Amino acid sequence: MHTLTTGPWTPVALSADLPVGTVIPARIPAGSIALWRSESGRLSASADRCPHRGMSLSHGFVRGENLSCIYHGWSYARSGKCVRIPAHPGLEPPEAIRAKTFAVEEAGGVIWVATDEAATTPPVLEGLMPLRSMTTSAGIAAIEAAAGAKATAEGLVVPAENADTLCLLLSARDDGQTLIHVLLKGETTADSRIAASRVAESLRRAAEDLQKKGIAA
Amino acid sequence: MKLYDYILSPSCYKVRLMAALTGVKLELRPVDFHPGLEHRGLALLALNPAGSIPIIEDGDLILTESSAILVYLAAQAAPEWLAGTKPEEAARVQQWLSFSGRLTANLGGARLHEMLLRTGDIDALQAQGIAALRELEAGLVEQNLRGQRFLAADRPTVADIACFPYVALAPDGGVSLDPYPAIRLWSRALRSLHGFVEMPGIHRLHELKPEPTVEESKA
Numbered sequence A: 001m002h003t004l005t006t007g008p009w010t011p012v013a014l015s016a017d018l019p020v021g022t023v024i025p026a027r028i029p030a031g032s033i034a035l036w037r038s039e040s041g042r043l044s045a046s047a048d049r050c051p052h053r054g055m056s057l058s059h060g061f062v063r064g065e066n067l068s069c070i071y072h073g074w075s076y077a078r079s080g081k082c083v084r085i086p087a088h089p090g091l092e093p094p095e096a097i098r099a100k101t102f103a104v105e106e107a108g109g110v111i112w113v114a115t116d117e118a119a120t121t122p123p124v125l126e127g128l129m130p131l132r133s134m135t136t137s138a139g140i141a142a143i144e145a146a147a148g149a150k151a152t153a154e155g156l157v158v159p160a161e162n163a164d165t166l167c168l169l170l171s172a173r174d175d176g177q178t179l180i181h182v183l184l185k186g187e188t189t190a191d192s193r194i195a196a197s198r199v200a201e202s203l204r205r206a207a208e209d210l211q212k213k214g215i216a217a
Numbered sequence B: 001m002k003l004y005d006y007i008l009s010p011s012c013y014k015v016r017l018m019a020a021l022t023g024v025k026l027e028l029r030p031v032d033f034h035p036g037l038e039h040r041g042l043a044l045l046a047l048n049p050a051g052s053i054p055i056i057e058d059g060d061l062i063l064t065e066s067s068a069i070l071v072y073l074a075a076q077a078a079p080e081w082l083a084g085t086k087p088e089e090a091a092r093v094q095q096w097l098s099f100s101g102r103l104t105a106n107l108g109g110a111r112l113h114e115m116l117l118r119t120g121d122i123d124a125l126q127a128q129g130i131a132a133l134r135e136l137e138a139g140l141v142e143q144n145l146r147g148q149r150f151l152a153a154d155r156p157t158v159a160d161i162a163c164f165p166y167v168a169l170a171p172d173g174g175v176s177l178d179p180y181p182a183i184r185l186w187s188r189a190l191r192s193l194h195g196f197v198e199m200p201g202i203h204r205l206h207e208l209k210p211e212p213t214v215e216e217s218k219a
């Protein structure tokens, strides 16, 4: 079993995949979260469960500085506090109605979420430029085998055949899937970025092959 | 121009969406697809021996392939939805139009299995659907790296409309869209187009709708 020591921090998504005014689903060891960015660009992470009837908040939408639930439109501020109940526009929602929230940090184009109230900061990834995120049904060991390289404590794998250009940031999920953030090293051009994306696809295919054959188990 | 239509059919929705986006007026002729299987009855088989919908009837022109129908609508009303003169762009449009047929088979097959209890190997359909979504995701990532937001160009074309409905409805067939950030952004871009219309399960961006207000009931 691989324990990656990013502390309480999980790299959940790339900044570019979460534009202002949008919400996306993501996962941390504590469960599913709704990750969202307000119109003014502020990031938030909350449990993916509406305190009203349990609808996934990641199915909701961002309006201004709040996240609204798709089901009955209850709206939540960054703090998780419910700020609006459309069926009762005159009512100031009680303090007790709160979505659980998590610490969230963004650095170098990667968004990290902490499982508990974190005093630490997420790892710093020097000189790496995010390209894309992909999910694979292979585990860390199979990805390491496909890449011909071991993961560092932060979950970074430098594939042996592409050591000058590519670096994978891995995050194991509780469902056996692994989230891979493909990062690029050094100067790149549009052509080299497209090539790197194709290399990453091939690595994923190889890792899933190994996983299926049980070689990595 | 008459469309033989079924509200829950993603293939018919392609046609309604294209018509709405290009301002073409359609006469809708509802088909009792389920439970009536009207599309397999003699009257409709006379129009389309393949027994599928959508069918377009315009004068003596009968079209039974959604990709051809999209091209027909665009060529009449909004040629900017067709491929331009660049060979690469023309080829990409054809590439994704053909690909859209695979989406109908795998994601569409999974959806029919889950929603209308059609027979089929659901595991295989879902696995093929996931493979297709990965291919689409990779294609969109590459397009973004070329500075283009849509499948064949930096503007939407018939190829985007051909692929969009079965992708957006993948969860109906038990296939999650969570793992595909580029598909998510592409879907948002399409759903925010001027003139976009909905179908059950595919919604306009809610944030673009006015904030709902309810009068507090007076007891």
Ligand SMILES: N[C@H](CCC(=O)N[C@@H](CS)C(=O)NCC(=O)O)C(=O)O
Binding pocket: B009, B010, B011, B012, B039, B051, B052, B053, B054, B064, B065, B066, B067, B104
């Ligand atoms: N000709 C294809 C067929 C589209 C298609 O598969 N349509 C479905 C409804 S969404 C259908 O009619 N299926 C026949 C059936 O399942 O009986 C197209 O226009 O893209």
Ligand code: FES
Binding pocket: A050, A051, A052, A053, A054, A055, A069, A070, A071, A072, A073, A074
């Ligand atoms: S479940 Fe979220 S508002 Fe009702």
